[in-house]
Amino acid sequence: MTDNQVVVGVDGTISSTRALDWAAGEAIRHGAGLRLVCAAPDRDEAVPVLSAAVSRVRERHPGLLVRTVAAEGGAVRALARESEDAALTVVGTRGMGRTTGLLLGSVSLRLARHVRGPLLVVRGDHPCDEGREVVLGLEDDTDERAAVYAFEEARRRGARLRVLHSWPHRHVMPALPPLVSTAGRRRDPAASYERVEEAVPRFALAALRERYPDVPVEAVTVRTSAPEALLEATREAALVVIGSHHRTSALAPHHAPVAPVLLHRSHCPVIVVPAA
Template identity: 40%
Template sequence: MSGLVVVGADGSASSLAAVETAAREARWRGAGLRVVHAFLWPAMHVPLGPSSLGPSDGGLRNAAQHVVAEAVERAGSVAPDVEVSHAVVTGEPLTVLEAQSRAAELVVVGSRGMGGFVGLMLGSTAVHLAAHGQCPVMVVREQPAAGGPVLLGVDGSPAGADAVDFAFAEAALRGAELLALHAWTPWNTPVPAPPLDPTMPYASEPGELARTEERLVAEAIAGRRERHPGVTVRTRTVHGGTRETLIEESRTAQLLVVGARGRGGFAGLVLGSVSQAVLHHAHCPVVVVRGSTAGR
């Protein structure tokens, strides 16, 4: 066994769905699975053991152990051949999972936990972990389309190269097709260099922008086909909004992979508008891959 997949468990239906997904990921990777529950209650200065007036198996500590036990059992039912470990760690969930991500190749969480507020589509732990995790972070949202492709959002940025690598590897693990999709508008494309001849018009020829964006996709996936010869790859270049296009395409995908920040990102931001949008609205699980400079 090599590698480790970490999954956050809090007893919610969302986290149990994440446990099932994480168990499958661990099986595909030949990795171990660690179920982690962040135990905040000691900071609330309340007794951890059972009350003298209640059942012997009551109390906050027993409740935490029950959450972990249920998650371990669920993982075993999905992937009985995967080695599963577990931990109840004192601390705030984001801090605990961010620390766990340093030794993991993937962290999996549900889209909303027990602390979610009605009306919110994504829990704070999921979105913050996607921004700060030290390895790729998968947020399990709706059930994926059976047999759908791994959908890769291509932006052509240097930081997005790790997302391309992850998507190819994931498609190979799943035996799935890879759809590399790039959406563009004249507003999110790089400004062309001025002509060498100042008498020439400072404008692109008809169709040149579209051809440039198509080349961007080809260059982004160059070399990956050779490393993953068993992966069937389709490429698409769409004239339209990136967020809207990826969210709509995710309806028929089994997984959506994006980088944390695209070529239009502002320095200092750790999570771009596209990655935030798909985390909140995609119709399948989403993996956010931060650039290697932000990782281990």
């Protein structure tokens, strides 16, 4: 087993066929092999699905190394297990086959919580090779792995990287009158907070700009919620990269959940990268 593999879940549906085509393209970009995973109650049911998928890949990419895994049980468990040593795991969004029921409902979101490495969920109808920009949704410094992956993906594609950092409007409580005069040195708390928030993308990206000088980067801070801003950006993007966050509302009440929105409504494929 090697991490120089792209794993893809197949179940014979149109959605999984699109995921298969994307995965083959990503394997070529990564210089990796392709591992096809089909989960079924009985392994024998997976054999014809895997055979058809292998034939499609070999017809389109004769030199690509392909392996197959027929797994017993649920798709989430099988793909999470196979993702442990993968460079990338790829799935579709609307698997409907009786064999696996791959990614019905919230399965893509459940898988995003369990994979050890990057997960690509194929959404939208953009062709795999279309020259569009890569979008990175940057929340804070815990998104370092997602940022690195986005830079590398942009370099692999020869594409521009657009970094979106959301700064939604926050209500700032007015300061109480000071007991001692501070005339001449007052500070606007809202303005100070804004400067800190806008510094996040510049601070987080400085080292990566130096590390990837050949990747053109545009960093933008927007005044809307992160899901809303990223969802709009996906209309013209090749793909969007986000970090996985498992915070509770008590820990971060101002952070709207990004992954569920994008995994269900994005106009382009979504890559979810687990935090370190």
